[in-house]
Amino acid sequence: MNKIKKKRTRSDITFNIINYAVFAIITLICVYPFYYMIINTISSNTLSANGDINILPKGIHFENYKQVLKLxxxxxxxxxxxxxxxxxxxxxxxxxxxxxxxxxxxxxxxxxxxxxxxxxxxxxxxxxxxxxxxxxxxxxxxxxxxxxxxxxxxxxxxxxxxxxxxxxxxxxxxxxxxxxxxxxxxxxxxxxxxxxxxxxxxxxxxxxxxxxxxxxxxxxxxxxxxxxxxxxxxxxxxQAASLATLVKNSVGGGLNMAALATTQTPTSIRMTVSVVVVLPILFIYPLFQRFFVKGIMIGSVKG
Structure with a gap:
């Protein structure tokens, strides 16, 4: 039995392109804030505090997480x-x-x-x-x-x-x-x-x-x-500013340029603590995602 192939018209293709583009933009708007927080936590704290980290991380390190987890x-x-x-x-x-x-x-x-x-x-x-x-x-x-x-x-x-x-x-x-x-x-x-x-x-x-x-x-x-x-x-x-000073003092007063990039700043404190708190709940949704759409649709059909 021959399968009937539906011919896609130019309007169908245009609709699909616009549809994918709109959803791609919405996805980017939703994902970018989390991405922005993460790249700022693993980048040089001085660059992050100056607002120089927007697309790609620079001066990658993980000292922020080590210090924040000690709070x-x-x-x-x-x-x-x-x-x-x-x-x-x-x-x-x-x-x-x-x-x-x-x-x-x-x-x-x-x-x-x-x-x-x-x-x-x-x-x-x-x-x-x-x-x-x-x-x-x-x-x-x-x-x-x-x-x-x-x-x-x-x-x-x-x-x-x-x-x-x-x-x-x-x-x-x-x-x-x-x-x-x-x-x-x-x-x-x-x-x-x-x-x-x-x-x-x-x-x-x-x-x-x-x-x-x-x-x-x-x-x-x-x-x-x-x-x-x-x-x-x-x-x-x-209290991010006072916490950054506290962590800086605990590290020591003699800081060279390499150590300065990993020294805590108010921005690094805010970003890192936010990531530590947000990430665990982000991993919950994928576990239940296959049930979510079906459940919410069927549960809301009748009044």
């Missing part, structure tokens, strides 16, 4: 950020899956009322001061759990999972009920394995939000042992 509190803050991201993401995914499934069950008492009660919190909140007082009354201030508990229930994620569960044929659940499966067994054996794409999407949202968050540390935490990596980045950026 006080960085390992502890990294551990806090990793712990809150892993635990917070797991709790958010489980809560979103369970509540999304519950809100699709006709047997649930007051299902529509509770669903609307959850959704309305997307539009209204009491504000920072009442929220702080609530956290304080619950003894969550200066506690690791202030990073996890308030972020467990996310209405947007619940809506995505609920919509996805509604796309699953009801015959699967009905067949399981006929075979004697209970409510929780259906949830673990039928719903969770089927909802892998949307749960991966929720995991990406939750992980990025947890890793990038620093305002909760700013508002609720004063104990430096509980500072997250992002908040430490925030303080380091604000």
């Amino acid at each position: 006080k509190g960085l390992p502890v803050a990294a551990g806090i950020s990793v712990a809150r991201t892993v635990l917070g993401t797991a709790c958010t995914v489980f809560a979103s899956a369970y509540l999304g499934y519950m809100f699709t069950q006709q047997k649930m008492w007051g299902r529509k009322l509770w669903y609307r009660f959850v959704v309305i919190t997307m539009y209204f909140n009491a504000g920072i001061i009442p929220l702080f007082l609530t956290m304080k009354s619950l003894n969550l201030t200066n506690s690791f759990w202030v990073y996890v508990i308030p972020a467990i229930v996310q209405p947007f994620n619940i809506i995505l999972v609920k919509t996805y569960v509604e796309s699953i044929p009801k015959s699967l659940q009905e067949a399981a009920e006929i075979d004697g499966a209970g409510f929780f067994k259906i949830f673990y054996k039928i719903v969770l394995p089927t909802c892998t794409p949307i749960l991966a999407t929720v995991a990406i949202f939750a992980a990025v939000a947890q890793w990038n968050s620093f305002q909760d540390t700013l508002i609720y935490v004063t104990d430096q042992k509980l500072w997250s990596l992002q908040y430490l980045l925030y303080t380091y950026i604000n």
Whole structure:
């Protein structure tokens, strides 16, 4: 059987060229800031501070990373950020899956009322001061759990999972009920394995939000042992000049021209700490990318 070859017209070729060009420009705009940060961290610090590094690195060295990783509190803050991201993401995914499934069950008492009660919190909140007082009354201030508990229930994620569960044929659940499966067994054996794409999407949202968050540390935490990596980045950026002087003094006063190129500057501090914080979360997305598009599309088709 001969394959029918579709003849490409001149307008099709023109459209493809324009389309690829536009997306190439958008990709470049998105990627260049990260590339700019990285090449400035491995280039001569004097050239970087003068704004001479734009396209290619010059005077390549890796001393910035060695010095920044020695900054006080960085390992502890990294551990806090990793712990809150892993635990917070797991709790958010489980809560979103369970509540999304519950809100699709006709047997649930007051299902529509509770669903609307959850959704309305997307539009209204009491504000920072009442929220702080609530956290304080619950003894969550200066506690690791202030990073996890308030972020467990996310209405947007619940809506995505609920919509996805509604796309699953009801015959699967009905067949399981006929075979004697209970409510929780259906949830673990039928719903969770089927909802892998949307749960991966929720995991990406939750992980990025947890890793990038620093305002909760700013508002609720004063104990430096509980500072997250992002908040430490925030303080380091604000104190970049004094940190550069501190590192310079620790290296020693007698600096030659070769050593001057690797001596910390406010710019090198900002760039290097930013890269250290941003890179880990950039490696998360490729792991879930194959689920992301399918999950977000199916989870948002129905209203």
